[in-house]
Amino acid sequence: MVDDLVVTDRLVIPAAELRERFSRSSGPGGQGVNTSDSRVELTFDVAGSPSIPAGLRDRALARLASRLVDGELTIAASEHRGQLANRRAARERLAHLLREAIVPPAPHRRPTRPTAGSRERRLAAKKRRGEIKKGRGAVEH
Structure with missing residues (x-):
């Protein structure tokens, strides 16, 4: 199972x-354990890998910084009984x-303001809700 690792x-x-x-x-x-x-x-050397383009490498190094030791990423797999299954799990x-880690960042969101109509509808809904609550006053005997 010495296959290349297909990331994308x-x-x-x-x-x-x-x-x-x-x-x-x-x-x-x-007992076999x-x-x-x-x-x-x-173990994969993210920092020194010639397979990853420079831009993607920088992004991966930044996002995986907490998991890297000297630029290397280590994955341990021991959830299966067989070595082959664990090798497959670690590669996946x-x-x-x-x-x-190499997904491009989401585009920057331009802040928007609520429209005049949506502000009016919101205030009208609050007013209606307040009237409903006001109608729940104590019952007089």
């Missing part, structure tokens, strides 16, 4: 830029994180 249709990370480390998982697996190295740590998580 235009961004593909070559398998050579990903580092995988395997260790014993603490999750499900019964003590003998098989099914936990996967997937990495692709998802990178996809979210």
Whole structure:
């Protein structure tokens, strides 16, 4: 399973830029958990990757800053019993994180003011509501 990581249709990370480390998982697996190295740590050097264009790299570094250690992003997966399933899960998580990190920012919103008509309708509705509440006064005996 040494496939390239497809982040978007235009961004593909070559398998050579990903580092995988395997260790014993603490999750499900019964007695087999003590003998098989099914936990996967997937590391990707975001800062030094030649695959990511400069503009996208800067955006990704800014958005992933809290998760990076020396410009590297590490994902750990140990939720499955098998190593292959954990490798797949780690790659999917990495692709998802990178996809979210390189999304262009939303366009700046120009502030608008309410129209005169909407202000009038709002005030009229408040007035009606106040009249309804005023009609709920204490009953006189």
